[in-house]
Amino acid sequence: MLKKVFASAVFGVEASTITVEVNVDKGIGYHLVGLPDNAIKESNYRIAAALQNNGYKIPGKKITINMAPADLRKEGSAYDLTLAIGILAASSQIKAENLENYLIMGELSLDGSLQPIKGALPIAVKAREEGFKGFILPSQNVKEAAIVSDLKVYGVDNIKQVIDFFDKGEHIEQTIIDTRKEFYKSLDFPEFDFADVKGQESIKRCMEIAAAGGHNIILIGPPGAGKTMLAKRLPSILPPMTLHEALETTKIHSVVGRVKENTGLMAQRPFRSPHHTISDVALVGGGQYPQPGEISMAHNGVLFLDELPEFKRTVLEVMRQPLEDREVTISRAKFTVTYPSSFMLVASMNPSPGGYFNDPDAPVTSSPAEMQRYLSKISGPLLDRIDIHIEVTPVPFEKLSDESKSETSVDIRKRVMAAREIQTQRFKELEKVHYNAQMNTKQIRKYCKLDEASKELLKTAMERLNLSARAYDRILKVxxxxxxxxxxxxxxxxxxxxxxxxxxxxxxxxLG
Incomplete structure (x- = not known):
């Protein structure tokens, strides 16, 4: 007897429907075809134990399972539940008259309980597009999938619930989430606040400018000056994500299984801080079966690279194109995937190998030549994509011991949002430009016109300070x-x- 069950495979941030055809016939054998990976090939052991422990069994007949389209690589253990229900239905152990109306996914434990899957959100989006009546998946992922409207989403803890649902018509509670209510409820304020930072008023001003215009920023200063502390507080002054941005961000995190359990929509902007030993593939994404990298995980948020010169040069260089295009394309022989990567880059670094500026009073002194050699580890083209460079000096004792309250992130964020609103109105006719940092040369000439006095000031500064030509456009943007x-x-x-x-x-x- 032949039965069809439906599942899904995720490529990039989009899902494709997989038709699992199960045929039970006379003979002996278990044949699984359709380009399954090792995790899927091993599923028959998990399925056999799970069915046995719940009063069912794999029939002693010839079982042929095809995962169509057969030329598309399938990977992961999320097809266990799909295959198990298909085997039970094809061997007439359960009635399953409306099986074709549901998309079923889940990894089985040996006792029949279900483990969470990756990519629940893009799979739910695809299920709705293709007109499925419902989506059955592990309860750990149910909130993530339920943010998709017009699709019945059922969270289950055990295969027995699914069997009884189809065989005996037993009720499974449908999960319903009001996406907008969930989104606005989650807009609580982050744990890090600029009010905690003593002194550093000029750096806070820089951070405000960077947040208001979406500018990339690099902080240069000795150890303990507060670079990391300041960087961690940047998301707290960025404008809240829109509903569209939240869905887009959740989709990427869903693909790699990083959405927190029992969490629906991600409402907070992501803050990613990879260690400097990271590989180029881990940073931009890739692998044999491409996965999003750190730059895509930071989409619509902040990517913080601490101790920038310590990163391998090859790792930093692969970031140049995604910084410009705001997306990264990974190509393989048979397919190409594109991940969005529109993020704010915040980098920090010490000015020298010893960690201090060229200062005779510093605990560890470095010569100007050593400092220059250390700074040259960062290429010019990468620095060209960073609009703001700022020196961070240590906070004096008087400021550290001051009991007065600093300005809070809430107050700074109000000014940032007002500035962003001006930019939204300015660029409303342009599809790919939303804030000042995204302007190209033509738009800079149009929106950053200077009077004669300002032109003369900029000319004098460039000549006296020996500013490079690439600094010209950056100065105008800022x-x-x-x-x-x-x-x-x-x-x-x-x-x-x-x-x-x-x-x-x-x-x-x-450098002095």
Whole structure:
């Protein structure tokens, strides 16, 4: 007897429906075809034990299972439940008249209980698109899948529930989530707040500008100056994610199984901080069966690279194209996947191998030549994509012991959101530009026009400070953001002069 059961495979951040055809006939044997990987090939042992422990069995007949389309590679253990229900239905151990209306996924334990799966959200989206009546999956993933409207989602803990659902018509509680209510309820404030940071007012100002314009930023300073502390608080002043951004972000995290158990939509912007020993594949994504890397996990959020010169040069160089295109494409012989990677890069570094500036009073001194050699580990093209360079100096005791409250992230975020709203209106006609950091040269010339006095100021600064040519556009972008924070239409001299200060690494002789 032939039965068809439906499952799904995830490629990139999209899912494809898999038809599992189970045929039970005279003879002996168990044949699983359709390009399954080892985890799927081993499923017959898990299925046999799970059925045995729940009063059923794999029939002693010839079982042929085809996973169509047969030329598409299937991987993972999430097909266990699909195969088990197919075998029971094809061997007439259970009635399953409406099996074709449901998409079924889940990994089986030997006692029949279910383990969570990866990619529940993109699978649910595909199930709704293809007109399935319902989606049956492990209860650990049910909230993640239930954010998809117009699809009945059933979370189960054991295979026996699924068997009784089809065979005896027993009720399984449908999970219903009000996506918008869930999203706005989750917009609670992050645990890190700028009010905790003593002093460093100029750096906080830099962070505000970076958040308002979506600019990449690098912090240069000695150990203990507060670089990591400041970077961790950047997401707290970024504008809240839109519902669309939250869905997009959750989808990526769902693919790698990183959505927290019993959590639906991700409402907080991601903050990713990989260690400097990371490989280039782990950073940008890839592998034999491509998975998202750290830059895609940071999509719509912040990627923090601590101790930037300690990262392997090859790792940093592969980041150049995704920084520009805001997506990463991974190609293999038979297919290509594209992962979104629109993130804010925040990097930090010590100014020298010893960790301190060229200062005779520093605990460990380094010569200007040693410092230059250390800084040269970061390539010019990568620095070219970082708009703001700022020096972070240690906080004096008077500031550390000051009991007065600093400005909170809530107050800073209000100004950031107001500046972002100005940019949204400015770029509403442009499809791929949403904030100042995304402007190209043509748009910079249009939206960052200078009067004669401002032009003269910028010319003088570039000549005196020996600023590189690439600093010109970056200064204009940052100046435009500073003007937006102040709510001013035209970029003025004061905006230009402040933006010039944020190009430390372009100034010759800044090391002293």
């Amino acid at each position: 100046a435009r953001t500073i003007a937006d924070i102040e709510g001013v239409k035209a970029v003025g001299g004061n905006h230009i002069s402040e933006a010039i200060q944020y190009r430390s690494l372009d100034r010759e002789g800044w």
